[in-house]
Amino acid sequence: MAPSTLTELAGKETLQASFVRDEDERPKVAYNQFSDEIPVISLAGINDVGEKRAEICQKIVEACENWGIFQVVDHGVDTKLISEMTRLAREFFALPAEDKLRFDMSGGKKGGFIVSSHLQGETVQDWREIVTYFSYPIKSRDYSRWPDMPEGWIEVTKEYSDKLMGLACKLLEVLSEAMGLEKEALSKACVEMDQKVVVNFYPKCPQPDLTLGLKRHTDPGTITLLLQDQVGGLQATRDNGNTWITVQPVEAAFVVNLGDHGHSIIC
Numbered sequence: 001m002a003p004s005t006l007t008e009l010a011g012k013e014t015l016q017a018s019f020v021r022d023e024d025e026r027p028k029v030a031y032n033q034f035s036d037e038i039p040v041i042s043l044a045g046i047n048d049v050g051e052k053r054a055e056i057c058q059k060i061v062e063a064c065e066n067w068g069i070f071q072v073v074d075h076g077v078d079t080k081l082i083s084e085m086t087r088l089a090r091e092f093f094a095l096p097a098e099d100k101l102r103f104d105m106s107g108g109k110k111g112g113f114i115v116s117s118h119l120q121g122e123t124v125q126d127w128r129e130i131v132t133y134f135s136y137p138i139k140s141r142d143y144s145r146w147p148d149m150p151e152g153w154i155e156v157t158k159e160y161s162d163k164l165m166g167l168a169c170k171l172l173e174v175l176s177e178a179m180g181l182e183k184e185a186l187s188k189a190c191v192e193m194d195q196k197v198v199v200n201f202y203p204k205c206p207q208p209d210l211t212l213g214l215k216r217h218t219d220p221g222t223i224t225l226l227l228q229d230q231v232g233g234l235q236a237t238r239d240n241g242n243t244w245i246t247v248q249p250v251e252a253a254f255v256v257n258l259g260d261h262g263h264s265i266i267c
Helices: 051-066 079-093 097-103 153-178 185-190 260-266
Strands: 040-042 069-073 112-115 129-136 195-201 223-227 245-247 254-258
Touching (some): 051 153, 079 129, 097 112, 129 153, 153 185, 153 195, 153 223
Antiparallel strands (some): 069 254, 112 129, 129 195, 223 254
């Protein structure tokens, strides 16, 4: 039986069988064995015209071609907003199980709280709790599925979503120019697509060598902006899984990942 939260399992000595992965799926690289191979790109000057913008554009294009993933700093999203979003996320997952389960999204609900995954038919569970819901297009927002605890969640998440949509469009403009298109071509084509907020929590695991917080996957969308904490654990590959590296956390940076749709229209 699937647990309602991971709180009841995190303190046990052994891992529940539903989370145990086959040998070939288990972690190959330690969560804190960091690599600096993933490019970290400053966006300072990206709104200028001339050599500075061209230099930034070239770095982004090279990162997309070589990895499909990179980190950005100097991105214009206020660090106070980032800190507030992070604080609220930690406070939510620290709530008692009954408070988190008020937003339970099992049974086909399109947003809320769940353990492991919102996808149907998963045979092995991921060791995570998540909150997820649609934030764009605005007409798709169902605030009944957005947590109202801790206080301020909805207001902060609205602002955070808006700022990240702006950053995503800015990055798509760069890729449009690199493809020889009009600056707004990709952002106009993608702005009415879904933007989904996904907040992941990976509690202490009794046997972390037997499971994963999130299994190997590609993102289905156009572009993902991911905020890491400083613990680490995000891993990436560019040779179809033969070699994995752990992405070095950078304070207040966003990891940018091209999704399947992004690869299909750009590469």
